[in-house]
Amino acid sequence: MTAINVATESPALQNEQMRPGQTSPRLALPTVLFLVATIAVPIAITFVYSFLSTADIGTGVKWDFTLSAYRHLFVQDKLDGTTAFDTRYVKVIWNSFVYSAITTVVTLILSLPIAMWIATRAESARNFLVAAVTLPFWISILIRTYGLRQLIDDNGPVGGVFHRLGLDYHIIYTPTATVIGLIYVFLPFMILPIYASAERFDFSLAEAGYDLGAKRMTVFRKIVLPSIRPGIISGIALVFIPALGSFLQSDMLGGGKANMIANVIANQFGQSRNWPFGCALSVLLIGLTVLFVQIIRGISARSGDQVNLV
Amino acid sequence: MGSKMRHRASAIAAIAAVLALSACGSSSSDGASSGAFPTAGTGEVHVYNWTDYIDPEQLKAFTAETGIKVVLDTFDSNETLLAKLQAGATGYDVVVPSDYMVAQMVELNLLQKVDVAGFPNGKNIKPNLMDVYWDKGRQYSAPWMYGTTGIACNTVDPNCAKITSWKDWFTIGAPKMDSLKDQVEVVSAALRATGVAAADLCTTDKSKYLAAQNLLDGFKPAVIDSDSGIERVIAGTSNIRQAWNGSAHRMKAKVPTVEYIYPKEGLNLWADNLVIPVGAPNLDNAKIFINWMMDPKNAAAESNFTGYDNGITGSDAFMAADLKSDPAVIMPADKVALATPTPNCSKEARDLYTQVFTTWTTGQ
Numbered sequence: 198m199t200a201i202n203v204a205t206e207s208p209a210l211q212n213e214q215m216r217p218g219q220t221s222p223r224l225a226l227p228t229v230l231f232l233v234a235t236i237a238v239p240i241a242i243t244f245v246y247s248f249l250s251t252a253d254i255g256t257g258v259k260w261d262f263t264l265s266a267y268r269h270l271f272v273q274d275k276l277d278g279t280t281a282f283d284t285r286y287v288k289v290i291w292n293s294f295v296y297s298a299i300t301t302v303v304t305l306i307l308s309l310p311i312a313m314w315i316a317t318r319a320e321s322a323r324n325f326l327v328a329a330v331t332l333p334f335w336i337s338i339l340i341r342t343y344g345l346r347q348l349i350d351d352n353g354p355v356g357g358v359f360h361r362l363g364l365d366y367h368i369i370y371t372p373t374a375t376v377i378g379l380i381y382v383f384l385p386f387m388i389l390p391i392y393a394s395a396e397r398f399d400f401s402l403a404e405a406g407y408d409l410g411a412k413r414m415t416v417f418r419k420i421v422l423p424s425i426r427p428g429i430i431s432g433i434a435l436v437f438i439p440a441l442g443s444f445l446q447s448d449m450l451g452g453g454k455a456n457m458i459a460n461v462i463a464n465q466f467g468q469s470r471n472w473p474f475g476c477a478l479s480v481l482l483i484g485l486t487v488l489f490v491q492i493i494r495g496i497s498a499r500s501g502d503q504v505n506l507v
Numbered sequence: 508m509g510s511k512m513r514h515r516a517s518a519i520a521a522i523a524a525v526l527a528l529s530a531c532g533s534s535s536s537d538g539a540s541s542g543a544f545p546t547a548g549t550g551e552v553h554v555y556n557w558t559d560y561i562d563p564e565q566l567k568a569f570t571a572e573t574g575i576k577v578v579l580d581t582f583d584s585n586e587t588l589l590a591k592l593q594a595g596a597t598g599y600d601v602v603v604p605s606d607y608m609v610a611q612m613v614e615l616n617l618l619q620k621v622d623v624a625g626f627p628n629g630k631n632i633k634p635n636l637m638d639v640y641w642d643k644g645r646q647y648s649a650p651w652m653y654g655t656t657g658i659a660c661n662t663v664d665p666n667c668a669k670i671t672s673w674k675d676w677f678t679i680g681a682p683k684m685d686s687l688k689d690q691v692e693v694v695s696a697a698l699r700a701t702g703v704a705a706a707d708l709c710t711t712d713k714s715k716y717l718a719a720q721n722l723l724d725g726f727k728p729a730v731i732d733s734d735s736g737i738e739r740v741i742a743g744t745s746n747i748r749q750a751w752n753g754s755a756h757r758m759k760a761k762v763p764t765v766e767y768i769y770p771k772e773g774l775n776l777w778a779d780n781l782v783i784p785v786g787a788p789n790l791d792n793a794k795i796f797i798n799w800m801m802d803p804k805n806a807a808a809e810s811n812f813t814g815y816d817n818g819i820t821g822s823d824a825f826m827a828a829d830l831k832s833d834p835a836v837i838m839p840a841d842k843v844a845l846a847t848p849t850p851n852c853s854k855e856a857r858d859l860y861t862q863v864f865t866t867w868t869t870g871q
Contacts, residue, residue, distance in 0.1 A: 251854075253854055254611060254614060254615060254854070255589060255593050255611060255615050256586065256589055256590045256593055257590075257593060275717075276713045276714070276716050276717035276720060276859075276862070276863075277713070277714075277717055278713065285865070285866065285869040285870065286869070288869070289869055350742070350744065351744050352742045352743060352744055367729075369744075370729055370730050452729060452730045452731060452732070452871075453688050453730060453731040453732040454731055454868055454871035456871070461865075461869065464865070464868070466590070467584055467586045467587060468584065468586055468688075468689070468690045468861070468864070469690070469861045469864070469865065470586060470857075470861075471861065
């Protein structure tokens, strides 16, 4: 159908004024349809389901409008018959926030020197090093996380070191393990945008700074940092926001305890069979994500940087 | 949509025609229902089973004997399976729900009533597994493996000697303890530990759940999961683990000091089943597959692989000696009374289970 329409209407299109390099907006249609089907429709379903009731039998929802899923986020009808403010989900959201923040800070600290170092190599070396940073993407995230689990397991190399030192210290199945997993997975997402900014930086400007008597830190703070700031802001967005909704690290490395919001959501669609509540939690997570995107946009707009966010 | 369904219908017709022809070729006709029961076919049978719960060698043997290729896919919980079947046509011919889930699937009209008891090998179903609550007279389901959920303990850990009950398990506070990530198993064990009788595990009395929740408040295992248990006990990372008896058997094969504890308040007896979902594209192949698996020799081979007892009479003759002599697999006479069917609760009771379980997992 679409193809026929384009064909019959193409003479009309030719009459329109088109700038060089411009083409019919209809060519965007497949992409738009794809995005609507894979993003807009699922979000709409999530939103609608969050206002419905759980099915009496089986999984799924019953078409009875209710706000109970949202009430359930903050109010708990306790087993002793009393009603109380429910801190459980607020705590889980706070956990997710803290883990993501730590992940962002640590990946930023690790990425700055790495990205700067790569950016200052010769071009052939740079290409090789960038390829090396993207190398982990060649392997499934599940397998990499599993590998990390073996590594930090009590019986693995890391646990062995603690054992030999006589320390009764365990990393695996603790929040620390979850955060290590997040840092490991998200590090390339911080390095690459910072590198992209740093690569465009004209290092003769830094030399000029030195020539005019500035110390290393001053050069970094006043000349280098402002130039690579768009990369840093992109990196923060690319790490913090997906980390907030992470599931795998907490599930596999954190001991399967519901420590992050995504784990609680997954549980609602599995064991708990409470889709409306899972949807309400998802709506909350989407809301938080949009909020952080807006905050980062605001920061980048105020600093006048060109940040590639979306 | 319409064309897709027609396409599928014609495929089924084609397979049925082939099967009819092959049935005509062979003269044997011992089928109880209309016409001979098919014994060989063409094409595929799509099986959806729990992870690591079917012997790959047996699937090859099935293909060699019947000419039907097996396509295997796996799931990790009854709820995952239910969600898939409820979402609509899945392309699966045989799926493997547990007891209570069969009951719910029958109620939701998700299963085909194929009169499994009337299959040629239906006569092999153990008498005590024939009139089960989830399928009286075995109209929908064939027995697969069955077992109990208790505690596996590596006796090199001195705490093992101190655990004889669920109450001990929840209160001992030992290191290297793992719990299953299973709402029904965890909460029902806590209910048993706080004095709820087996027949009363689906109570809607909130005070009972409050007591269970208070008990769980102090229970902080190292890990809550259902899939890495065997490897963790073998590696020595975990010593005391809530476990299915077949897992305990497989742990013992590698770590002889592992013992399976039957908690004295009682434990859940579960039974998995082979069923055919509505809309199965290869119905006859599914029947052939289920009938083949009810052969004592084939059932025994699956037991030898999974470490669980099965529901087929006469299979013991083909079972491995270490399986038959393991008190974890074959319940000792004095423990039989402890095992009661996994509770199949009302929505109201299930919601209370969920509430206790969620409070526990988010409070870790």
